[in-house]
């Protein structure tokens with residue numbers, strides 16, 4: 001019997017469907033990972049209960065919820081007070097150890113929670129997937145030590161580690177090099193209202209990736225009543241200050257994950273079709289909003305209507321020369337579209353992707369080239385010269401965005417099989433069903 005996507009196991013090969021005609025679909029994309037995990041942390045640190053509506057339910061967000069629960073926070077999963085859709089109630093009842101936190105391979109969990117643990121009373125042990133041991137964490141660990149925390153990390157500056165929480169943290173000024181991950185800055189800012197002196201974070205590295213994600217942190221802190229000074233609000237370049245103070249419990253509706261909307265929008269571009277993503281926010285800090293501009297330059301046209309974002313493909317896909325430093329998590333999906341374009345592309349500014357779920361620059365190069373492509377790595381990006389591709393196995397290296405990138409290529413290339421499509425569970429467990437639903441297969 002042929003395997004259906006729902007039956008696919010972690011190691012099975014998922015035959016990526018080719019599109020026999022132009023896609024015409026509406027795709028409801030679940031909530032943002034980055035917003036859900038920030039909202040959970042802020043609600044756990046608040047002085048009153050809060051609600052999260054339409055939270056993302058995926059591996060990364062369930063790991064975050066479980067970790068906060070392990071430290072004593074109550075998170076009740078259910079439907080909202082008006083009965084519409086999923087809503088989680090967060091009761092910030094205490095932060096206590098001893099506890100063990102499984103970070104999986106979630107950057108948000110491994111970076112946002114050690115500062116929270118420093119505020120807990122007791123030992124909090126952090127462990128995770130093998131890859132989490134290799135992902136940079138030194139910026140958070142070193143900064144927390146400067147701010148008064150006691151941490152045992154075998155001197156590797158990485159996981160596994162134990163934070164010996166003492167119920168409070170001094171806080172104050174700290175210098176960090178966040179060139180390997182913006183999440184170092186976000187992590188320190190998110191917990192800072194609860195530090196005795198708040199925090200002043202000064203980034204001293206040469207580059208700083210993913211600035212929109214830092215803006216998301218600042219916006220969400222302000223929305224729960226925190227006072228934050230930023231470079232954009234007249235402060236010094238590369239310096240963020242958070243004043244100590246109580247945080248409000250909020251009733252927050254999570255926006256759809258615009259980075260997870262990417263493969264579906266790419267489908268409209270690749271097939272010359274039309275895809276509507278309902279509830280696309282008019283104003284957002286999510287990096288995925290840049291797709292409107294990037295996919296327009298690559299040949300699509302975008303319209304933000306009362307119903308959401310509509311992307312219409314023209315039947316042609318153009319190459320692009322673009323710095324993706326602000327929006328690095330979009331790189332695998334853009335590389336997939338670029339491999340199918342009518343001219344070469346250069347993707348720049350994303351050296352830090354080598355330290356993501358996998359070395360994404362190496363993985364994209366190898367997997368697209370194995371299908372007959374012509375991709376070369378530069379120090380900070382990719383050169384992609386489109387060539388006719390053929391079928392084959394597309395390996396994912398436990399990286400959700402490799403799986404969705406492979407599916408985009410599979411739309412136009414017969415016989416692409418995705419190894420471990422189940423890895424999309426990190427941020428989009430419904431991916432195979434949403435994908436076949438969009439294609440009507």
Ligand SMILES: O=C(O)C1=C[C@@H](OP(=O)(O)O)[C@@H](O)[C@H](O)C1
Nearest residue numbers: 034181182183209210213328329
């Ligand atoms: O703060 C966040 O929610 C994120 C920040 C970015 O991390 P890096 O700055 O490490 O790239 C991004 O790539 C990641 O997917 C989510």
Ligand SMILES: C=C(OP(=O)(O)O)C(=O)O
Nearest residue numbers: 105106107108329356357
């Ligand atoms: C880099 C990513 O995730 P993480 O939050 O684990 O860093 C991503 O989702 O593309």
